[in-house]
Amino acid sequence: MVSAPLIFFSLLFLGFSWHTSKALEPFACDPKDEVTRNLPFCQAKLPIEDRVKDLIGRLTLSEKVGLLVNNAAAVSRLGLDGYEWWSEALHGVSNVGPGTKFGAGFPGATSFPQVITTAASFNTTLWEAIGRVVSDEARAMYNGGMGGLTYWSPNVNIFRDPRWGRGQETPGEDPLVVGTYAANYVRGLQGNDGERLKVAACCKHFTAYDLDNWNGVDRFHFNAKVSKQDIEDTFDVPFRMCVKEGKVASVMCSYNQVNGIPTCADPNLLRRTVRNEWGLNGYIVSDCDSVGVYYDKQHYTSTPEEAAADAIKAGLDLDCGPFLGIHTEDAVKRGLVSEADINGALFNTLTVQMRLGMFDGEPSVQPYGNLGPKDVCTPAHQGLALEAARQGIVLLNNHGPTLPLSTRRYRTIAIIGPNANVTVTMIGNYAGVACGYITPLQGMGSYARTIYQQGCADVSCVSDQRFGGAINAASQADATILVMGLDQSMEAEFRDRAGLLLPGRQQELVSKVAMASKGPTILVLMSGGPIDVSFAMNDPKISAILWAGYPGQSGGAAIADVLFGTTNPGGKLPMTWYPQDYITNLPMTEMAMRSSRSKGYPGRTYRFYKGKVVYPFGHGLSYTIFVHTIASAPTMISVTLDGHRRGSGNTTISGKAIRVTHTRCNRLSLGIEVDVKNVGSKDGTDTLLVYSKPPAGHWVPHKQLVAFEKVHVAAGTQQRVKINIHVCKYLSVVDRSGIRRIPMGEHSLHIGNVMHPVSLQPLVLGVIKT
Template sequence: YIVSDCDSVGVLYNTQHYTRTPEEAAADAIKAAIHTEGAVRGGLLREEDVNLALAYTITVQMRLGMFDGEPSAQPFGNLGPRDVCTPAHQQLALQAAHQGIVLLKNSARTLPLSTLRHHTVAVIGPNSDVTVTMIGNYAGVACGYTTPLQGISRYAKTIHQAGCFGVACNGNQLIGAAEVAARQADATVLVMGLDQSIEAEFIDRAGLLLPGRQQELVSRVAKASRGPVVLVLMCGGPVDVSFAKNDPRIGAILWVGYPGQAGGAAIADVLFGRANPGGKLPMTWYPQDYVSRLPMTDMRMRAARGYPGRTYRFYKGPVVFPFGHGMSYTTFAHTLSKAPNQFSVPIATSLYAFKNTTISSNAIRVAHTNCNDAMSLGLHVDIKNTGDMAGTHTLLVFAKPPAGNWSPNKQLIGFKKVHVTAGALQSVRLDIHVCKHLSVVDKFGIRRIPMGEHSLHIGDLKHSISLQANLEGIKF
């Protein structure tokens, strides 16, 4: 069932002006399975609609055992303080932070650092010793924090300099001390980025660059550093760090998001190779000039003249880092062991509908075919760890429709995460459903399955599947 976010039904009327009255907002909400009152009295809703919404809610409560008698006798009836911040929960927080870290750059195997060679590490940046910043917003009370500085201190002696007064970094008074620290250390880790004062609900960024003098801090410290330089970005949204990507003195870049209470421990584990990063970027990282070509009043997805389009599916311009990007300390090889080359799409409609609406622009309406399990195609992929370190690999599968009036770029249709030890091979199966994954929505909002060659991008492999219409199911 569906429930609303806090105040969202009111927002429909008060802020978005979607309806003329609060009662109409309530009626629209309950039709989407959100329970509220008032609309029934005004005749906008039937009592049956309310009963149906209530049934959805009660069904979930029944699954939780809330109608099975004395709560204390039920599986979830004795939860209390002892169930909060258990060792298992804290370990889960660390695992989540490990899995969320994305390795964006690693020139000449800068990472992982070595405890044998890097005895002293300069830890620099406005996010280098933060706590609450790591949990972002809409979070509970943390059990305790391990800051990046504390995490790195478990592996090496540290020299700490903030380099800035907060992430706004409005001055360069502290940069000199940061340069001195970098000259004294065997390696330098810069923990930069944003926080809730820069990006949050009701706080939008006007650009994609690092705030204030952060870029100056990074560049000057990298130039002064005696050893390898690693840039760690703590932020929720993308940042244009082209300068760091192109700077040969900055050997590695990590994006850690807002990694939670164990974020500092996870960052240190990845820096020193105790954990192998396997995260993938969940969004495209655009260059700064992208913002100037994308008015916030224009929410179109598809590109047009003078308009770049949104997301990896429609935007074709230059990027800082692409959607799905993420490196590892090891290497993986893919082999497609089994995959269909062609498939006949059955048509289940009348001859009249077929002639008039089923086939359009060499595509079949999804509503006019049998979208059952027989429409699922199995892809079998062998993933081999060809490096010298165990790692987790997320296999991404993209599909690109045949040439035509469709989305011009590929789109993600499936993924599978596997852990593979060094030298080992794992076989995975991904099911590609023709109706769900190979269909597109045309300019009229109708979902269709284009006929012809569909190109699948499976990791670094490419495979084509030819779809043809099967006319045997037409009703005469």
């Protein structure tokens, strides 16, 4: 449901915005410029490589250096305008970066749910669809002179520690999910027009970046000590998928050091891995002022010129910040870096700009040139934001079942909590100006009469002064909805959490309201990170618990739709919810993923942690019941080895695990067919999570997600789902030396409560090796 104020805003927006926007002048190669229009770099029919080389050859050293920073300088004599590279589009066009602003025909843009919420949908087509909408709106704003074309999104870091303030920006803790999200969202942003880019996306922050400010350690000074195994097995997986599968146009290096080297000065990470091994077709950019950070704060080099030279030689192409613009020319004069190195950096950035059409003359006659204010905040775009929120909401508990609520039985609803009537809280961080908002209170009001009490002044909930009104409201209503949780004052960039419990006196408010409630009490949580709500799970007066993440501009409508059954929830948690005692004596600075019994180290994420949880990764209930049956699946797969590898000492570990590079992987896949039957009374969407438990070994995960699919099944019907698992990619594991291997022997596949064994056996020259 869409509220009347939101519809009015949309109509007003669409009706008048064309008259207040200004058409964009050509960035370069203006057809009216007689000096440049016939130069080779302005000839759109020539190969981009030739055009870029021609342009670089015409630039002076000083002009080249002026193009190495985010606010790239104009080169007036060649008809190049200045350009701001820094724009953000994490879950909608944002004004966080200076490249994008609202106003002048663009008062807002569609604000989708925060990434952690959208990830909970496990819906790859949704992820790409959101990217397409965001890039439509980004192009429209560029055409109106209000935005850029290079967006430093998405954030594809692993949500390793539940306290991380930026975990909300990520698709969660599983490398496969994060990498799959990255590839699909990037495809949506960049389009599918070959070498031409709709907008240029950027996967960040490379790598092992997942600490902002914890216990006196901040991201500017942190040295992440990471094993080769964890780098290959966990931290780099999403970035590799983003580059190789998503074909992303940019990768951003992070502030932190990895094993003593700043990521933005590490040629092993940037030039060897991202550029050469993964084949990045684009540019590498620093996180903002990262080069200055490793000189000024980390004291990695003795002089600023050395810092600039190290970055460029390592493979950095663009500096978000002024550092390279100030110090690179002197670095060249001192012989620390060559002009040829600078040419290489510019080749990568200018190529992206040409792929974006920025050197093709008039923007209005180019592809996407017709997009304008009429294409921003459209009803369809806002409808997708609402649908994304519905799909991302996770039903955690449902005793009775109490939910969905009947509008005939529950006519008066008490809406209580510091997040019950919020707007900007719902869109999380790295958001812009939303088209409009539907708060939880407004959403509930479309289904029932509401009695609203805030309960706490804000999420910090330091006082019980407002408890009385909340308790009184609950005692009068047919049902009570408590909307609690966190906001950006509790978890944000440069703000990691101290603990996992509800802040302040929120727990006390929940318990007292539940005790006084005349009818059932439902707890709704807004947060990016997990919350230990064990008290609520064990309270018989709390009938159901819902997690909404940060559900975006229409989040209140989506929450109401789920509570009243217009939407059957299908979201699954993309991260483990740990108890508060999990973080006791667990420094955020300890990067190891695997547990260590001798050290008393619990391990991280569902793949390596075996202890008690509040809710596991992948948890999420429905209003119906799905039954899974494996219709067909092999029991044995032959893994073909290169013939010359037979007996090679590097091929196996005790004959039990074959190096991926020693196998013929191209067609090595495992096909499964699963029947999903809806035996309940309501239509619903099932999220099939397929896990593999590898053969036992001290360096393998307990289990790992190897595939996931969404399927809608009407009540009383059955659907068959085909799943293909690439054996080398997803049934492999990584040894202590960072080498990816395929364990031979029995792998156990788990889909819900169904298990299926598959034996992998080596095959050399058509003969099974014994």
